[in-house]
Amino acid sequence: MNPSSDSATKRGVTRRKFLQGSLGAGALVALGRPGKLSATVAAGDAATGWAPTSGGVRRGLVFDDADGPRIRATLARPEFAAFWASSTGADLAADTRFLTDELDLTKRNTHLLRATAILQRTAFTQAIAPEERQLALARLAYRRVMDFPRWDWILEDGKFPVGVMRGASTGIAVICALDWLGDALGDGAREAVVRRVGEEMGPAGFRAVGGMTHHEPMPHWSMDPVVSDIDHVDVSRWPEVLNHTNLRIIATSGLAAAACFLKGRHPDAEKWFELSRDSLRRFAGWMPADESFPEGPGYWGFTFTYYLLAVEMLRRTWGADERAVLDFPTMARYTLAAAMPTLARPDDCVNIGDANTAASVNPLAWIAREFRDSTAQAQVVRPGLMGAGDFQWAAIWFDATVPPRIAPDVTLDREVAPGLVLSRSGWALEDRVVCLRSGGPVNHEHADRNSVLFAAWGERLINDPLHASYSVSNPLWLLRQTEAHSAVLIDGRGHAYHHGEEGVNASKASATLLDHRVAHDWMRATSDATDAYRLAGLPVQRVVRTIVFLKTGLLIVFDAVDLTEAKTVEVRFQAYNDDRRGQVSAAGATFAIERPGAVLHGRVAAEGEVQVVSGRLDLPATVGVYPFAAVRAVAATRQRIVTAASAIRRGGAADALHWSRVGKTWRLTGTHAGQALRLTIEERAETAVPIVVM
Structure with missing residues (x-):
């Protein structure tokens, strides 16, 4: 599909009109494949981040306090042992030295990535197994991430951040750290995150997703000249080039997280919610009919980790249920077909292009849980797929009651x-x-x-x-x-x-x-x-x-x-x-x-x-x-x-x-x-x- 012929553009929704206000009802027409979109669930199923349930237990953006025992039991399983050992046994001294002495605020591609990974890892570890050293490092990582003047390296009109690269994943990590640790993250952290998300993350995500969706006129994107750790290439066509790629979903997930975090607390939160849901549906409509992923299994895992984070946050916070927008069990059959474990690399895959690892267990754990899909579960528990990394999402979503076996109808x-x-x-x-x-x-x-x-x-x-x-x-x-x-x-x-x-x-x-x-x-x-x-x-x-x-x-x-x-x-x-x-x-x-x-x-x-x-x-x-x-x-x-x-x-x-x-x-x-x-x-x-x- 040519991005310039998107259905919303055909209906005359220009970028200028789009930016002047929230999406109209016409832009939220079901853009996925016919018959695959679900209706929004009843409002009673919605829950707001930070809000306690009737029993007084906090309901989080991704998991609840009541989920703690189940997550701890999951982390005790052998499949999660390497991941959990890498989290609890990380070299905290090296991380502290990096954050204190080595961090370069002009390196948003590499140094911000590492600082964000430290924050996300320590915040989750502290939420599940509290330990003073982890909390201290989480606080330090949070402060250093917040020290970056911007979280992304794409600008619109030379000055406004566009949340299409590092900004979305960084913002999600910061929001989740606050969601998991609350006031323990540090004095003033809550107010600072609300301000940063409202002033940068939400608007930057809106520019990113809006720019990829509407090209009349094409937004003026360029690379931030102060960023020092990435080749400076021509990104003027990126709103069109990235439209159907994994980066649309990273940006969409960041926008959804901002909408959920600031629901009822920011005047644009509903607009962000509408655009993020619309973007999920657009992307679903562009997926191949067999639910394969042209960029390969590794990028599928990266993309759908963020896709499903957005789906979960929108469902838990806004009551918008997008689980039926794609045939997720069929996706699990694609990832199985693309897997190619070898003696040297248990996570090997059919690595056409840049896809060099098998599909992440994060979305596979969600698919197995939501659809009781045994083929997805068989891949989650396959040895060697989890080591150091952001596998906390798999731990959050894993359901031990789903049997792990390849379905008999899976073709060779x-x-x-x-x-x-x-x-x-x-x-x-x-x-x-x-x-x-x-x-x-x-x-x-x-x-x-x-x-x-x-x-x-x-x-x-x-x-x-x-x-x-x-x-x-x-x-x-x-x-x-x-x-x-x-x-x-x-x-x-x-x-x-x-x-x-x-x-x-x-x-x-x-x-x-x-x-x-x-x-x-x-x-x-x-x-x-x-x-x-x-x-x-x-x-x-x-x-x-x-x-x-x-x-x-x-x-x-x-x-x-x-x-x-x-x-x-x-x-x-x-x-x-x-x-x-x-x-x-x-x-x-x-x-x-x-x-x-x-x-x-x-x-x-x-x-x-x-x-x-x-x-x-x-x-x-x-x-x-x-x-x-x-x-x-x-x-x-x-x-x-x-x-x-x-x-x-x-x-x-x-x-x-x-x-x-x-x-x-x-x-x-x-x-x-x-x-x-x-x-x-x-x-x-x-x-x-x-x-x-x-």
Whole structure:
């Protein structure tokens, strides 16, 4: 959807009119998918933060005093042990030293983030298990967070803060700290927070969400020049660029928190409430029909932690029930499909783009509780997903009575936005998982069209890079490029991308999924990335990849490239080496990618002359060593390269495989997984999708 064609704008609600007053009834028309919005619950279900219940027990913005015993019991569970140990056993002396001696008020990206994390952690820990040292540090962290002259680094008209980046999460932490600790936070804290939320957080959130919603005229956003710890990029289009991204929800959550905190105490609180609820519904209406999340599972977790914080606060304070606006149990099936735990990383995932961790247990705990969803609960209690971090929300929302088991209707094969093909043999650590990246551009993407990812026996064997830099000035920006992916290079170049002029927003590159077939024990897919390479100025007529995945552990990759000029073509297979335990070797027409628990054996064939080699990305070893195997073809206008990559446990017997070709038909024969194998791939003149016979 083009943000400029939003329904509210079509009805003539200009930004100028919008800013002149609160949202009219027309802007609150159900903007989610038809039939998915709930009605507002009866006013009797509402409760105001700070207000005692009839029994005299305080009702909080997120949890009540009466919830304390249940939360303490949750924190005693083994799944929460690492998180709670990191909270109660944090290095308070180091935190104190940072806040007292090292904090730089111009560093709102990093130092404000750390100070806010300390405040949120200590306030929650003190609320659950009071201890004088925690309280003292919470008070110090609160004062230092309040010392920042602004909480965000985006300005409107060069002077008014816009709460679209750090401001919303900072304000939520401050509000929650006061909600949890009350007057114990310090003398005058209550009045100071009321003033800061009313004067900065609420208006800044209103500018952020309003600016992303209405673009007539486009608000004038720029970066605060005093901020010193972030690249200063052009944010003038960010109201439009960020409209459908996770940052809309971070801003929305901050606005909702301000509306709930100051309900009945600020003249604009109701206006903030209306806009935040409208924003939640708009975002719900833009979600893919299968409830997947184009930015990946890690960003889903980040986004929906804040989405559900807003939902909970609005329900508890204003009585606005938004639980039915999305199909949250189906979301839990998406996060399960995108999970890919490995021996090295229990929280690993199918990390297309910047998504480098599995979905957070915070929203999964809420989904499990609200819908008694066993698939969500199975992910919450999976070992290794909780360590140090902001997992207090999972502790608050966790319901131990929900059984943890994957529902029997969860499928092993699916397509998810923005065009990923996912296939797996099962859900155990040793199962095999493949992902092919087709589809269109999306926020936080890489130049990775037609890239493939393959994990087996608890190891990443064909890798997609993790931890690419957000900053174009950092050497790890290279990890965003096609050359760092298991994809095709033409004349040494990848497909179209950008140079970070506006951050890590979407490019214009697209691939199209031409074919996708699945059976119980195999999957095949064909994706056309021609346009993405053409946008880079390359003389391409066809850049098509077909994969065939046998779930016993064999991946076939068939690359068909047609050019109008003779150019070299290179097919890369990246190895996972973040722990310095990955090795790549090549000999003749074969290569091997070795990990501690498994080995990938590759056998290559091609129409023309090729060389199979090992290499590494051109990066200083101080930032990482990134090895890969490469199939390099001499310059020609037609290239056909087939690769059979078989995964075996470390110490197991390698497959015996052999390629042969007659005309446009490729035949793979030999043994795989102890059985005879015969597979053919035949090109057809009338279509880019080959015939595959097994």
